[in-house]
Amino acid sequence: MTARLASYWEIGAPPHQPPRDLPRHTDLLIVGAGFLGSWLAYWISKLKPAWAQRTLVVERDLTGYGASTRNAGFLTAGHVSEMLADEAECGFDALFAQFLKRRAGLALTLTEFPDLPTDPCGSADYDEITDPKRALARRVNGALAARGEAPAFETRSACLGGSEREVFFSPSDRGVNPMQLLARLRAAARAAGVRFAYGVRAQALSGGKAVLALPAPAGLQELAYGRAWLCVNAFDSELVSRSQIVPGRGQVLVTSPVQAATSHHLGFLHDGYDYFKFVDGRLLLGGGRHRFKAQEQTTELTPTDEVRQYLLALACTIVGHDRFRIDYNWAGIMGFPQDRHIAISHRTDLDDTTSTLNACGGMGVALTPLVARDEVLRLP
Numbered sequence: 001m002t003a004r005l006a007s008y009w010e011i012g013a014p015p016h017q018p019p020r021d022l023p024r025h026t027d028l029l030i031v032g033a034g035f036l037g038s039w040l041a042y043w044i045s046k047l048k049p050a051w052a053q054r055t056l057v058v059e060r061d062l063t064g065y066g067a068s069t070r071n072a073g074f075l076t077a078g079h080v081s082e083m084l085a086d087e088a089e090c091g092f093d094a095l096f097a098q099f100l101k102r103r104a105g106l107a108l109t110l111t112e113f114p115d116l117p118t119d120p121c122g123s124a125d126y127d128e129i130t131d132p133k134r135a136l137a138r139r140v141n142g143a144l145a146a147r148g149e150a151p152a153f154e155t156r157s158a159c160l161g162g163s164e165r166e167v168f169f170s171p172s173d174r175g176v177n178p179m180q181l182l183a184r185l186r187a188a189a190r191a192a193g194v195r196f197a198y199g200v201r202a203q204a205l206s207g208g209k210a211v212l213a214l215p216a217p218a219g220l221q222e223l224a225y226g227r228a229w230l231c232v233n234a235f236d237s238e239l240v241s242r243s244q245i246v247p248g249r250g251q252v253l254v255t256s257p258v259q260a261a262t263s264h265h266l267g268f269l270h271d272g273y274d275y276f277k278f279v280d281g282r283l284l285l286g287g288g289r290h291r292f293k294a295q296e297q298t299t300e301l302t303p304t305d306e307v308r309q310y311l312l313a314l315a316c317t318i319v320g321h322d323r324f325r326i327d328y329n330w331a332g333i334m335g336f337p338q339d340r341h342i343a344i345s346h347r348t349d350l351d352d353t354t355s356t357l358n359a360c361g362g363m364g365v366a367l368t369p370l371v372a373r374d375e376v377l378r379l380p
C-alpha cells in the first residue's frame with residue numbers, strides 16, 4: 001500500500017487548481033515548480049521582467065511531489081563533517097566553490113525576502129571533532145578571510161541529550177519553513193506575469209516541442225517553446241534517456257511538543273546524514289538514508305517502519321528521554337548525480353533549446369537561488 005503523508009509544512013496549504021486551458025506556445029518553459037523552478041521564475045520576473053509574461057511553469061503535482069515542500073527547512077551553507085566527506089569526493093576547490101554558492105544563496109534569500117520568518121539559531125555539527133576537520137575548518141575560514149569575508153565556523157560548547165560537547169558552530173545558518181519561501185517566490189513571479197500551471201505533467205520535450213498531459217478530460221496537448229528548463233530533480237530519468245540522476249528518499253518525523261536537554265540549533269549528526277531542529281517546540285528529525293541505502297534509492301513517497309524506528313531511537317537520544325509522540329512522519333525525494341553527494345555542474349544541455357538543471361541533492365534550499373540566478377543572467 002502506498003501512503004502519501006503530508007509534510008509538516010504542507011498541512012493546511014490548499015492544493016493549487018489545475019488550469020482549464022494552456023497556450024499552444026510559450027517563449028520560456030520551466031518544468032517543475034520546486035525551489036529550482038520557482039527561483040528561476042522569480043529571477044526572470046525580477047532580472048528580466050520583459051520575459052515574465054512569456055514564461056510558463058508546469059508542475060505535475062497540485063502541491064509539489066519531490067523535495068521542496070517536504071524537506072527539513074535548513075537554510076545552511078554547509079557543515080564541516082559533510083564538507084570533509086565532500087572534499088574527498090571532489091577536492092577543496094570545487095567544495096569551496098559550492099560552499100560559496102550556498103553561503104551567497106543563504107544571504108540572497110534573506111535580502112530578497114526580508115519579511116520571511118526564519119530562525120537565526122545557527123547550526124551545530126555534533127560529530128566528533130578530528131584533526132582533519134579542524135584543518136578543513138581553518139582552511140575554509142582562511143579562504144574566506146582572503147576574500148575579506150567573516151569566518152564560517154567556530155568551535156563552542158553545545159548540549160546534546162543532556163551532555164555538553166565541543167562542536168563546530170555556524171552562526172549564519174537558519175531554520176525556515178520551506179513552503180513559506182516557495183509561496184513568496186511563486187507569488188512574486190506570478191505578480192510579474194509568469195503563469196504557473198499545476199497538475200500538468202511534461203511527458204516529452206525536445207527541439208522546441210513539448211507534449212503535456214493535462215488532467216482529464218483535457219488529456220494530451222502539444223506546446224511549442226523557445227527555451228525550456230527541466231527542473232524535475234529526482235525524476236530526470238523519466239524525461240531524459242541518458243540521465244545521470246538517481247533518486248534518494250529522505251524520511252522525516254516531527255514529535256509532539258517536547259522538553260529537550262539539547263541546544264536549539266540546527267543539528268547535524270553522522271556526516272549530516274541525520275539532521276534535526278526544533279520547530280514550534282517540537283523536535284524535527286530526518287535521516288537514516290545511509291543505514292538503508294538500497295531501499296532508499298526510490299521515488300516512492302511512503303515512509304518505512306525501519307527508518308521510523310531508527311529515527312525514533314535517535315530522537316530519544318537527542319531529547320534525552322522518551323516522553324513524546326511522533327505526530328508527523330513523511331518522506332521526500334531528492335536527486336543525486338549518480339552515487340555522488342555533490343554536483344560540480346548543475347546544467348546539462350539536451351539540445352539548442354532544452355536544458356536540465358538539477359542535482360542540488362540535500363542542499364537545495366541555499367543552493368538553488370544561485371544556480372537559478374546564474375541561468376537567468378544568461379538570457380538576453
Ligand SMILES: Cc1cc2nc3c(=O)[nH]c(=O)nc-3n(C[C@H](O)[C@H](O)[C@H](O)COP(=O)(O)OP(=O)(O)OC[C@H]3O[C@@H](n4cnc5c(N)ncnc54)[C@H](O)[C@@H]3O)c2cc1C
Binds near residue numbers: 036058202235334
Ligand atoms: C527529506 C528531505 C530533507 C531535506 N532537507 C533539506 C534541508 O533542510 N536543507 C536543504 O538545503 N535541502 C534539503 N533537502 C534538499 C532540497 O529539498 C532539494 O535540494 C530541493 O528542494 C530541490 O529542489 P528542486 O526544485 O530541484 O526539486 P523538487 O523540489 O523535487 O522539484 C521538482 C518538481 O518537479 C515536478 N515534476 C517532476 N516531473 C515532472 C514532469 N514530468 N512534469 C512536470 N513536473 C514534474 C515534481 O512534482 C516536483 O515538484 C532535503 C530533501 C529531502 C527529500
